[in-house]
Amino acid sequence: MLSVNSTHRHPSAFILIGIPGLEAAHIWISIPFCLMYIMACIGNCTVLYIIKTERSLHEPMYYFLSMLALTDLVLSTSVSPKMLALFWFHSNELLFETCLFQMFFVHCFFSIESGVFLAMAIDRYVAICNPLRHLVILSNSVIIRIGLVILIRGVLLSIPFCLLLIRLPFCSNKVIMFSYCGYFAVTKLACADTLIDTVYGQTVAILVVGFDVTFTVLSYVMILRVVFRLPTWAARLKAFSTCGSHISVILTFYILALFTFLTHSFGHSIPLHVHVIVSNLYLLLPPMFNPIIYGVKTKQIRSQLLAMLHFNRNK
Template sequence: MSSVNGSHRQPSVFILIGIPGLEAAHIWISIPFCGMYIMACIGNCIILYIIKTERSLHEPMYYFLSMLAVTDLVLSTSVTPKMLALFWFHSNEIYFDACLIQLFFVHCFFIIESGVILAMAFDRYVAICNPLRHSNVLSNPVVMRIGLLILIRGVLISIPFCFLVKRLPFCSNKVIMFSYCGHGMVAKLACADTFINTVYGGTVSNLVVGFDVTFTVLSYVMILRVIFRLPTWAARMKAFSTCGSHIFVILTFYILALFTSVTHSFGHSIPLYVHVIVSNLYLLVPPIFNPLVYGVKTKQIRSRVLAMIHFNRNK
């Protein structure tokens, strides 16, 4: 009875701790996090500008890269500004509705990014395994429909997270031992049974990521079969070079996701601040590396960036 009387369905605010155990070092921790966020914003905005203005990049691979850049911008921006406000100004309160919005964006755009990576793998599969049909299979209307489908999937899967949290009664403890609102962290504060939340979260994680990873790996298995059948080593290396940047993006995204998931599920002996730092890096590292990798590996993007730097120096 006391648990029920002391609870209410929608607390006005939650309290974000930031990085538990390292509160005294928040100001120092904020410096690399802020630098990473600025780099992610600048890098992805440059990628979007170059793809928009360079007509030779108006093809499926770079349309998907544009989607990836927008996704990275939204994913990092949904968390980092509030986290920096907490570190710099001790603004650790977050309204209940704002917490739900942040929770929605984190989960939604994680799912979207996973979908975009799968779409990019499919693009590389068609380009290498069936190059003569690439323009027909991945025409502009098809690319737009794929992008819309990825967005709708992310939204539809993420909306239930908000409703599952909103239905829960919360006790007097409103302290989230984290630097942002995630479904699992918020559900832990509930006074009621969260079995449905746990099942839905685990199902989404396993099915969505499992589906995307399975078909991404399958695409590259078929790509490698075609590459190893090429007659010359030079032809094989050229084919590998067209996939190298995407493979690096895949590994960065999913290895960090796997490490984050494992530390949360099985790393009970790992200090909580390690969990929080790894989760924050997971939302910041891919948005930094993605534009760097494609900027280095793509000749048109690299040349435009160098031209922009040269122009600004001579201005």
């Protein structure tokens, strides 16, 4: 049995390892991670600025794109600064309260991003399948309600992660074999039965991803049915190009997230450094690619960006 002195409610701080087994290469690994974070910040801030300043973009599609850009900024910023400080300055200590905040933001904004992808798929379905009533069905008030539902869902599902962690007693081991405060990585350090924690984490992941993916797929299936009825191949190819790029972003997000989740639960044969690297990529790659796919490849945003760059060049 554990002695009283070997267990306490929680440590004052955890120690982050970074990428186990690759500590000597942290500086080199940090370079692409830093570039991805910088590109994510620049890209998403640019999208937000263009949509805010250009009144012609004040439409449902661009409101949802703004939500996605803001979510990506929060999601990537919740882990990247501390991770880069760890890689560059060996700042590996993370206060328990900071760990809770980081965990909350990661889980909350993962759920929000998943919900925004679903909302954007529904918006595309309404715009393509019922274009004459698009702005009536997705009015500003409806968009605000959808945004609030997505936000409230993320908050309500993420608070129990923190509450469940607070109730756990921890032993003397406070080393997290990760580069950020992941829920499953922290619960492994607990000196108690974590069945409830594991079941809750797995249930939330399955329900959120399962619900959102199911209805996102249904939306795109119905969109493709309409696309096949378009009269010309040029129109079909244009629609396929748009849908294909959107689907590729969504698949990247969910595949990386599911790999991280499944590896925590079942992938014990996968090297730990591979697991940690992929877990970091799922918080950095989508925020970097989303402004490019949804922003630069969107004609209206691209034209505004080019006009802005041309204006600055001629000043």
